[in-house]
Amino acid sequence: MEQTEEKMEIDDVIHITDYTFEIDLIDKMFPRAKFVIAIDIEELDDVVTERTNIVIKNTYDCYCYAGVNKIADYFYISGERITNKFIINKLIEQGLSLNCNHCFIEGFDKESDCQFGICTGS
Numbered sequence: 817m818e819q820t821e822e823k824m825e826i827d828d829v830i831h832i833t834d835y836t837f838e839i840d841l842i843d844k845m846f847p848r849a850k851f852v853i854a855i856d857i858e859e860l861d862d863v864v865t866e867r868t869n870i871v872i873k874n875t876y877d878c879y880c881y882a883g884v885n886k887i888a889d890y891f892y893i894s895g896e897r898i899t900n901k902f903i904i905n906k907l908i909e910q911g912l913s914l915n916c917n918h919c920f921i922e923g924f925d926k927e928s929d930c931q932f933g934i935c936t937g938s
């Protein structure tokens with residue numbers, strides 16, 4: 817009988833941290849998101865701007881798109897109270913999808929009075 821070299825590595829301790837719990841919770845809050853939300857759960861309700869109309873610009877200028885001339889996407893957000901959560905829901909609605917190594921949204925960067933960029937990490 818042939819012996820298989822298959823090794824099973826079993827972690828004797830499974831660490832369930834607050835962090836993974838938080839990621840799960842965020843996943844459940846935004847089940848249709850085609851990107852990963854890496855914003856602290858307490859910051860989701862933070863008001864990003866006092867304005868009621870903003871533009872979120874998504875540039876594809878990371879190394880994944882090096883040599884590819886991908887035009888920036890613009891997402892128009894309007895609402896009475898523009899929070900991180902509000903923007904995320906609008907981006908999902910408008911079909912934002914991050915497919916490269918930088919699919920983690922860490923926040924929104926103010927670029928001008930009414931334009932914000934997406935702060936991404938991997």
Ligand SMILES: [Zn+2]
Nearest residue numbers: 878880916918
């Ligand atoms: Zn990338």
